[in-house]
Amino acid sequence: MNILILGSGGREHAFAWKISQSPLCDQLFVAPGNAGTAAVATNLPFSYNDFASLRNAVLEHKVELVIVGPEEPLVNGVVDFFEADSELQHIKLIGPNQAGAQLEGSKDFSKNFMEKHGIPTAASRTFTADQYEEGLAYIAQHSLPVVLKADGLAAGKGVIIAEKQEDANQALKEMLLDGKFGGAGNKVVIEQFLKGIELSVFVLTDGENYKILPEAKDYKRIGENDTGLNTGGMGAVSPVLFADANFLKKVEEKVVKPTLSGLKADGIKYVGFIFIGLMNVKGEPFVIEYNVRMGDPETEVVLPRIQSDFAMLMAATAKGILNEYELVISPQVAVTTVVVAGGYPGDYEKGKVITGSQKIEDVYLYHAGTTFNANTEVVTNGGRVMALTGVANSLENAVRKSQHAAQTVQFEGKYFRRDIGMDLIRYND
Structure with a gap:
């Protein structure tokens, strides 16, 4: 099967890394990709919002499955674009149509949806x-x-x-x-304002069946102890200690099932990921927001814990037979630390040469904002540059691995948070 991933961040590198391991995958493409995806796939030089170039690439490379990473093309109607084109209609996509993408594309729509279907929210x-x-x-x-x-x-x-x-x-x-x-x-x-502890639960659905993927907690603010400006995410941890089996059962019954039945009741055929941003308020789940794709950097801790063949999981979703697929999840802990460009999330410079990554061992290194310069050196190309994921039997060891890798990678102006996961270690104590 020839597979195309849309996007250029750490999430898409994690997807590509996982899918490239599958015997189901013949050829793998990423558009536009980054320096990391180039090592496991063929990067295609067009924007994920350029539907005309996407059409040409899919037909030229005989792509059978498209996995949409970011929310923008979904909100812009990429699924509807494929469904309206006679030459593209047979190609499967992982991602909802424009109607379903409103769950993320419009906060007003999602709040009305939750109220209509009795889903707990502020x-x-x-x-x-x-x-x-x-x-x-x-x-x-x-x-x-x-x-x-x-x-x-x-x-x-x-x-x-x-x-x-x-x-x-x-x-x-x-x-x-x-x-x-x-x-x-x-x-x-x-x-x-809901006072509690935040986490994210990820659901994959084929429109009829669903699987709940490993939950995660991310760290949004630039400064340690959750201070400073909001970012795209400075790190993440999975599993989440305070989300025990009892709490996750409440999430499934009070949030996941009503969300999926609500979509069906509203006539929305939804295929793909639903990222549910939650607040744990005294043991009760409240929905903060929906996203219509996987999170970033949460994907970089969720995928290393999925032991099953991820390409087969995607294919089963696209074919509507997700119920036939067994999802195997590792009990180990994954922690990712994101290294960012100096000045992020404000103004920052690009083109800084990255060194030290070849010294990293026993850690998953996911490229985000990277590219190659004229000398084919890997250089910075975005605010969030890399996500470094440590996996271990304990939270403490996973934190140690991830943080050591973040210290090892070098480029001018590098910054990272040194407290990723530390709140959960204290919570555990």
Whole structure:
């Protein structure tokens, strides 16, 4: 089977690494890929939002399965694009159609969906620019802290947690009136702040059947002890100690099953991943958000724990026979530390030569923002540069492996958090 992965980050390198091990995979392509995917697949030089080039590549390389990594092409309708083209209709895709992608593409849609189908979530209201004064009045009578979310895709930066009323008022003005997030902020969801411990649960569905993949906890803020600006993710851990069998059973019954039955009831054929961002509030799960793809860097701790053939898992999903597939999960602990460019998540420089990666042993190294320079040296090409995953029988050893690898990789301006997983070690104590 010829397989194409869309995307260029650590998630896509992890997908490519796992799929390349399968006897089911004949040829593997990644568009546009990075320096890491180039070692296990053929990179194709076009953007994942360039549907015309995607069409040509799929037909030229006789691709039978397309796995969509990022959310953007899904929200932009890549699945619908394939379904509407007579020459592409037979090709299978892992990812929902545009209707299903609204779960991530519109916070307002997802909140309405949860309320309609009885899925536990924070109380909220949505406001447009015409309702700006109403929004201010809502904030004035709301308990603090309060959460404001841009309705559309805002590259992970569209969520503001305001501790003070004046901060919330300012955020609402910037989103609705000043266009801080462009079209993504045409609507703003204002919701209650949930106090608890955050984690993510990942579901894979073929539209009828589903499998729950290993859960993970990620670390969003740039600074240690969860301080500073939000990022795309500075590290992740799987499994999550506080998510015991009893809690995960509640997640399945109160969130996963109602979500899948709700999609069916609403006439949405959903094939692919559902990333459920959860808050554990005194042992009860509340949904913070849905994503319609795997998380990054969570994928870099979830995939090393999946012992089954991942390409066969993808093929079973695409064919609608996921119930025939046995998912085997390792009991070991995986921890990933993300090394980032100096200045990230603000302005940062690219093109810094990366060294030291050849010295790394017994750790999975996933490239994210990397490429090759004119001398074919691996150089930085993004804010998040690499994810380094340690797997061990204990959380402490997995942390040690991951952190040592993060110290070993070198490039000018490198930064990483040194406390990934440490909160869970303290939680365990």
